Amino acid sequence: MTIDFDAVTEILREAAATAVLPHFQTLREDQVSEKSPGEIVTVADREAEAIISPRLRDLLDVPVVGEEATAADPELARALRNEPAAWLVDPVDGTRNFTRGEREFAVMAALVREGRTVASWILRPTEGTLYTAELGSGAWRDGTRLHRAPAPAEPARMRGAVLSRFLSPRQREHVRAVTPEFAEVGAGAYCAGVDYPRLAEGALDFVLFNRTLPWDHAPGGLLLSEAGGVALRLEGDPYRPDDDRVGLLNAADETSWRTVRSLLLPS
Template structure:
């Protein structure tokens, strides 16, 4: 079964390339990929292992975060190829480097520009989230459904990653924070924040950057569990269409409430 096979690939890769290096990175194991963003030997080794095994499982292009950093043209496979894999070998690399457990290993399968299956593995917690289009979402083999959020915005908890927002939007988000029970910057790891939204630990997430390996897995987890994720203009999210700004929420009503209160 495809779901189980990919789960095993991600878990075995974490055991080989990631967990042995957690809180054990040497000085030469970390480098700066772009200003302010780091990459480790664990990222690169994990992506190589995952990519090879996914191709053996289903022969399709692999759009991996680290391979795409070296060759941005790989992104075109999400539009041009009938089927493609997405891989984020170590989401939350900065947390991993700092010795924090908020990191994840993620993958998704994209067909005709639509995410049809996704996987989020949390090695530090030994949690596995999977989703299949039209079939639902599971955590460790147990079906998950996201309950509606409170109707009163004063009872909503959310996260807004404001680092990449323009100054005007950032100021508006900051001024609206008091309308909610809590508004945090999140964990800087989509593979942690989406599961927290799914599990009811928070009610909404706001992102500016929508890199496909960051969001395709979590969006499918959420929507298959009853949540809502759309761009800020209301259009659906697609991993094959680059578009900034994404709001994910527990349900349609809370999406509308947060969109109205949080953004200009």
């Protein structure tokens, strides 16, 4: 079945307009809560997912694995492995940024078939920018095709980000030790819906994640790979949302991936 990209886009834009942006920079304390230790959720996350999930099922009647629904019922994630197809929804990616009134957040969705991401959408509501990708057909920003150029060959000219929150103490220490080898290693945007487009468009050359929840990484992983970059597990195989391993190194190309991995990850 051909997916109506415009219809999915309209669903995400409607959710952003009616459930996300009205709460941006206006959240009350009672509209933010902790859903698990260290993980917060807002009324915007819940309201947006409540809009998006049924509308996606109207387009294609397959299970919806939403971040907030899965927090309440982790068994929902089994659909990514056990069902022929499933939707993924991240109603507000970068929730902590959102609660702080920062603009680096996104509304995201993806379609998974047989464990592979086949279509994805990343909407940046405050900018109105839309990133889309389709397996085998390319990646776009607002309808303009994205082509990721190779990264510089020398690490000293590479810019990247390492999301260190979920790294082990040994891994964090190693990253600190090798950071001078690169032109820049930052902390990233704390939002996959921002970091993946930055990598796909050339503002970054690599991004290392440890925790890889599927709604965070399926949309951007497809965007990056369809733009010409690589989203690979630390063992070197392509990222799949039905794989619950930890560790994911994204890079502009396979050569830079190998270079970064050899420096950034302790043996």
